Amino acid sequence: KAGVTQTPRYLIKTRGQQVTLSCSPISGHRSVSWYQQTPGQGLQFLFEYFSETQRNKGNFPGRFSGRQFSNSRSEMNVSTLELGDSALYLCASGDKGGGDGEQFFGPGTRLTVL
Amino acid sequence: AQKVTQAQTEISVVEKEDVTLDCVYETRDTTYYLFWYKQPPSGELVFLIRRNSFDEQNEISGRYSWNFQKSTSSFNFTITASQVVDSAVYFCALSEARVGNNRKLIWGLGTSLAVNP
Secondary structure, eight states, X not given: OOOOEEEOXXXXXXXXXXXXXXXXXOTTOOEEEEEEEETTTEEEEEEEEETTEEEEEOSOOTTEEEEEOTTSOEEEEEOSOOGGGOEEEEEEEESSOTTTSOXXXXXXXXXXXX | OOEEEOOOSEEEXXXXXXXXXXXXXXXSOSSEEEEEEEEOTTOOOEEEEEEETTOOOOEEETTEEEEEEGXXXXXXXXXXXXXXXXXXXXXXXXXXXXXXXXXXXXXXXOEEEXXXX
């Protein structure tokens, strides 16, 4: 079974730009969660989608948004990038919700904002 | 508010030593799950264990063991006879198990374990 894939793996943007990150979950998984990982704040939950519906949301500004498609693939969008958005963005999939069971993580997208 | 504390930021041991990673949590809920994940240098988090709040039995899986004590709100992780391949950042996480959609993981800041040959 193929694992969780995230594209792109690395991204460099400048302040004010917007970015879209993509996540393909493991086949059959309906839950996709997104996390931001930084050295100072650790892992912070962004949002979770389950069968195309946003089921849960973390404490991030509205510049961070996401969606899930009918094939469970998910995208995350960050608009008006700020320097502080530089982080590793991790996607995780599961057959249950993110807070219920095992999640399978992708390798992440390393976003650098200059 | 829910919170997970991993007081040990970094631990360094020599191969074959036993090492325990501490995790203390705070929650008002009686039903919740606790997790441990491992993040090796490659970056991908790997699930290690999930424990239901009603199951206080300790668990052993090979060289790994977990000690769950509700009385002290702790869920500690021990690696016996550590190996270099155990070098990674280990995260403890807590989730509420509510009926409905409001479930998410609260993560500790992680413990970076270095196992030296």
